[in-house]
Amino acid sequence: MTEVFLNNKYVGKVTNGKEFVSSLLAQRRGNKLPSSVSMYYNEGVDQVFLETCSGRVIRPLVVIKNGKTLLTEAQVEKLEKGELKWQDLVSQGIIEYLDTNEEESALVALRESDITQDHTHLEISPIDIFGLTSSLVPFGNYNQGVRLTQGSKNQKQAVGFYAANFYSRMDMDVNLLHYPQKPIVTTITNQLLRMDEHPTGQNVVVAIMSYQGYNMQDAIVINKGSIDRGFGRSTYFRPVISEELRYSGGLSDEVGVPDKDVKGYRTEHDYRFLEDDGMIYPEAVVAEGDVIIGKTSPPRFLSSLEEYNLAQTSRRESSMALKHGEHGVVDQVLLTESEEGNKLVQVRLREQRIPEIGDKFTSRHGQKGVISLIVPEADIPFTSGGIKPDILFSPHGIPSRMTVSHLIELLSGKVGALSGRYVDGTTFEGEQEEDLRAELLRMGFRENGTETLYNGITGGQYNAKIYIGNMYYIKLKHMVANKIHSRARGPIQLLTRQPTEGRAKEGGLRLGEMEKDTFVAHGASLLLKERFDSDKTEVPICEGCGLVAIHDARKNSYFCPTCGENVEISNIEMSYAFKLLLDEFKSLTLFPKLKLISQITKKPSTEAGAPAAEQKAGLEE
Amino acid sequence: MMRAELKQFVGTLPMRILEDLDSELPEKISDAKFKKIMSTVAVEYRSSLAEPGECVGLVTAESIGEPGTQMTLNTFHFAGVSEMNVTTGLPRLIEILDGRVEISTKMMEIYLKKPYCDGQDIRQIAERFKETRLKEYIREINIDIAETKMHILLDTEALKERKISAALIGKILAKGLKGFDVKIDKESGLLIKASGDDALGLIYKLKEKIKEVHIDGIKGITQVLPVKRGNEYVIVTAGSNMKEILKSEFVDTKRVTTNSIAEIESIFGIEAAREAIIKEMLKVLKDQGISIDLRHVLLVSDAMTMSGKVLGVSRYGIVKEKPSVLARASFETPIRHVINAAMVGETDSLNSVIENVMINQPVPLGTGLPGLVTKVADKKKSKK
Incomplete structure (x- = not known):
């Protein structure tokens, strides 16, 4: 007796599990059971598992019977003519879906030529063993597996033409490629995903050669002329959003040009783009600090006195302005309602991004790199036919990575461009390299894809033949404009008085623990102190009790909160963070007593009169 | 004995270097050459020293x-x-x-005295060191529920190999098992009887425990491996028990290591x-x-x-x-260090690196180490 489980729940027993499953299978292939039902007989434990749940991964395979596929040539022809549909094949039991369990009982042939009597199924295409993105890599069968994953990962970060209705969408923080192109070297997945309708890159001429060492270490050298003609240009859309929030007591934010008496009022100049409704107008060219959406908020704390006096005077300014380093053109202003029914203003800023040094590009084979030099078109090497490459790619990127597909794409791209056709580069099933070479030879080129190139600067002929051809290049969303950052002085944190962190806050670059060690190891003691001077303060210390004293700047007098006025007080230089640590000790009811010793007399401070700056602090807890 | 000219350098150059010089320099050497060599050596030596404040x-x-x-x-x-x-x-x-x-894998290298280091009886000596437990000598354990008795059938071959008598095992067990009655049966078997209220429970628990009773060899040494090192034999062991190994008569006590x-x-x-x-x-x-x-x-x-x-x-x-509270607190578990320091009223004299980085003072190392010693002319004047 075989136990039967339906969706992992025990439902009953049958006499023969194997027969039971094969009869069910016949029913599914005869379209009497839904195609999504999976069945699996586990011989080892003598149990039958039936699955009907949603959420299982199922994949289609061609059924093999007695060593022959059920899919006939005639049916394939009909499919091509459109007389037969996929669903027909499924309902006829020619193609069936297996889940992970049922795959255990199947022996799948990768190609039709591999089929033996034992096989139960055939892959629809050998490319099925790849995922969607990794099958986008042309000639992937020539590559190491890792490079396929890397190539497909890169493609996910592409700047492309993501939606045709982008203009009426309020997508934020997106990039849009100008003049996107279909790849000359395509894969079948490209068509299946309809990538031709939303491409991600452009076809360019690539020469594999070095250029004055500027394309070392994965960097690419790019032709200025190509950029001027529009290569790699994109638009970046940046969001500015503001919502009229409601607060307790019937108060709420208000979008509008703030009055001058509002708390935190910026300058009149900052509000110059705002129209009467408090919103910016489209096509305004804005830069850092300009207000995009004017807004005021009610006061944070309502004291009892002010409740009777709810004038505009106490309102806070809470406009949305462009942060440090941001700029752009207002593209679209949208007035709408949020989920809670509040007034919501969304502004979309547009910014044209022309490729610059530091922008990241990649081919489809995990060969990514950043622009290191933009060369004037006149200085770019040229072929005898006058072709100038758009990109100069370093040959050193090839041997260690073994991305043969990169080289083959270059060759087939050349063939495609010269003969005016698209080349099929589907993994396992694409056009053959020999055929492409022969075609290139027929068109009057050297069959290995190399050409004689001439130095753009001197006009001299290069001794080596340069491998040159067409490739599909992709601009990635990592652009320097979003990342570049430097700081000499700038904002500090309120609590520690140390520099803020991160590019958005114009922060400093941390000199960390290990960097500190380098100074110490060199014995550069005073340089070390200087590097950590960012939160340097002078703190008055009472010599009686060793606590921080108070300086009354108006009277220019010092007094100690515990010892009173007639005490000796010395100014000690220390980091503000340490002063904060002392305060935290005090809040823990510890007594961090600073014992001051004069560095000149080496006597404790009870002998008053040592110059303040030359005292050394001792800490007692 | 060192030559006379070198003796004056005792104290300025280390003895090792002087000895090397003594053996390397030719017997007859001109004064000028000797001076030049010595000054070069002195410069080289000094430059390889750690500098003060490093x-x-x-x-x-x-x-x-x-x-x-x-x-x-x-x-x-x-x-x-x-x-x-x-x-x-x-x-x-x-x-x-x-x-x-x-430590995760203890190991010993046991060097042997002559003639054992030449390989004499090496396997037997090694086996003698290896600890054995009762389970290695047992063929069968039977429990008689009715009489709360355990009958252990010993493996006579294993006993013979290690030259252990059944009586010895009985003795070890009788010594180790308190509250049980241990008897040696004639057919090379052991009879253990439990008594008391929970006799059956005791005997069941004992069944597993008794297998691990240490019988022979040195405790802790779980594996032995005689290896040839150069032209002598050494016993490498897994597990280590230096104290017991040193007592062995075969061991070269000067070289045995763990x-x-x-x-x-x-x-x-x-x-x-x-x-x-x-x-x-x-x-x-x-x-x-x-x-x-x-x-x-x-x-x-x-x-x-x-x-x-x-x-x-x-x-x-x-x-x-570390003497400094702040240095300790800046490493791990700061709260504990601060609390303990506060309880005893510790003083931090700020003598080390981390403390001075924390309070932003020059660290007492390298350029921050030297101070200036000078006479202060007048206390009242310096107040300005």
Whole structure:
């Protein structure tokens, strides 16, 4: 007796599990059971598992019977003519879906030529063993597996033409490629995903050669002329959003040009783009600090006195302005309602991004790199036919990575461009390299894809033949404009008085623990102190009790909160963070007593009169 | 004996160098040449010394830490080789530096006296060291529920091989098992009877416990392997018990070693432990093909042993010994250090690096170390 489980729940027993499953299978292939039902007989434990749940991964395979596929040539022809549909094949039991369990009982042939009597199924295409993105890599069968994953990962970060209705969408923080192109070297997945309708890159001429060492270490050298003609240009859309929030007591934010008496009022100049409704107008060219959406908020704390006096005077300014380093053109202003029914203003800023040094590009084979030099078109090497490459790619990127597909794409791209056709580069099933070479030879080129190139600067002929051809290049969303950052002085944190962190806050670059060690190891003691001077303060210390004293700047007098006025007080230089640590000790009811010793007399401070700056602090807890 | 001209340099140059010079310099040498050589040696020697104010500890830490990042984390397995699996690499280095008492793979190298080191009776000696437990001599255990008795059938062949009599096992068990009645049966079997209220429960529990009773050999030595090193035989063991091994008549007590630093410390003292730390560290570093200057290793082992007992480089060891509260608190578990310092009213004299970085004062190292000694003319004038 075989136990039967339906969706992992025990439902009953049958006499023969194997027969039971094969009869069910016949029913599914005869379209009497839904195609999504999976069945699996586990011989080892003598149990039958039936699955009907949603959420299982199922994949289609061609059924093999007695060593022959059920899919006939005639049916394939009909499919091509459109007389037969996929669903027909499924309902006829020619193609069936297996889940992970049922795959255990199947022996799948990768190609039709591999089929033996034992096989139960055939892959629809050998490319099925790849995922969607990794099958986008042309000639992937020539590559190491890792490079396929890397190539497909890169493609996910592409700047492309993501939606045709982008203009009426309020997508934020997106990039849009100008003049996107279909790849000359395509894969079948490209068509299946309809990538031709939303491409991600452009076809360019690539020469594999070095250029004055500027394309070392994965960097690419790019032709200025190509950029001027529009290569790699994109638009970046940046969001500015503001919502009229409601607060307790019937108060709420208000979008509008703030009055001058509002708390935190910026300058009149900052509000110059705002129209009467408090919103910016489209096509305004804005830069850092300009207000995009004017807004005021009610006061944070309502004291009892002010409740009777709810004038505009106490309102806070809470406009949305462009942060440090941001700029752009207002593209679209949208007035709408949020989920809670509040007034919501969304502004979309547009910014044209022309490729610059530091922008990241990649081919489809995990060969990514950043622009290191933009060369004037006149200085770019040229072929005898006058072709100038758009990109100069370093040959050193090839041997260690073994991305043969990169080289083959270059060759087939050349063939495609010269003969005016698209080349099929589907993994396992694409056009053959020999055929492409022969075609290139027929068109009057050297069959290995190399050409004689001439130095753009001197006009001299290069001794080596340069491998040159067409490739599909992709601009990635990592652009320097979003990342570049430097700081000499700038904002500090309120609590520690140390520099803020991160590019958005114009922060400093941390000199960390290990960097500190380098100074110490060199014995550069005073340089070390200087590097950590960012939160340097002078703190008055009472010599009686060793606590921080108070300086009354108006009277220019010092007094100690515990010892009173007639005490000796010395100014000690220390980091503000340490002063904060002392305060935290005090809040823990510890007594961090600073014992001051004069560095000149080496006597404790009870002998008053040592110059303040030359005292050394001792800490007692 | 050293030649006369070199004697004047005693005190300025170390003895090692003077001895080397003595043996390397030709017998007859002109004064001018000798002077030139000596001045060059002096300059070279001085330039290789650590300068005053040089931060040797930190340089040591970085010099060991950086190559440590390149070490393979996995222990190396010598599959099929007649050596045992020993923890090496980073885990072993961490183990040594932490000053751990219980290390993951203890090992001994037992050198033997003549004539045993030439291979005489080597296998028997090795087997004698290996500890055996009762389970290795048992063929069958039967429990008689009705009489709450256990009948152990002994493996006579195993007994013969180790030259152990059934009577000896009976004696060991009788000594070890309190509250049980142990008898030796004639057909080389043991009869153990339990009594009392929960006799049956006791006998069932005993069944598993009794298998692990130590019978013969040296406790802790789980595997033995006679190996030929050069032209003598050495016994390599898994597990370590220095104290017992030293009692053996076959062992060359001057050369027998273990990789357990804690054991060496307890038997031979702190200086031996220091040497062991150096030796073990160098062994790991050599295995990994990492070259670290010997002086870094020496400094670490000195720091670990200078208190008189082996301390690990951790918050329970060396760091705990730091005099500065702030330095300790900045390492790990700051709250505990601050609370303890507050309870006893500790004073931090701010003599070290971390404290001074914290309060933003020059660290007393390198350029921050020297001070200026001068006479202060008038106290009242200087007040300005």
